[in-house]
Amino acid sequence: MEKLVLNASKGELAVGKVIALDHIVSETSITPTNETIQAILDLQKPRTLKQANKFLDGLAYYRRFVP
Secondary structure, three states: OOOOOOOHHHOOOOOOEEEEOOEEEEOOOEEEOHHHHHHHHOOOOOOOHHHHHHHHHHHHOOHHHOO
16 A cells, blocks of 8 residues: 655645646636637647547547536
8 A cells, every 4th residue: 555645845725726637626616727728729620520520529528618
């Protein structure tokens, strides 16, 4: 069994939100960061069926964030 070691100088306590794995995690929600959203918006339009399917598969991960 591995030991968990915490370093107080590298952590923060009682914060309202944190950024983890390109998501903003707060008490009430989890949302993608603005940089992640902008990267998706900046993607080139798919030109082939294969590219379109690949694009849609990539977006499927973010479907829970779309109202």
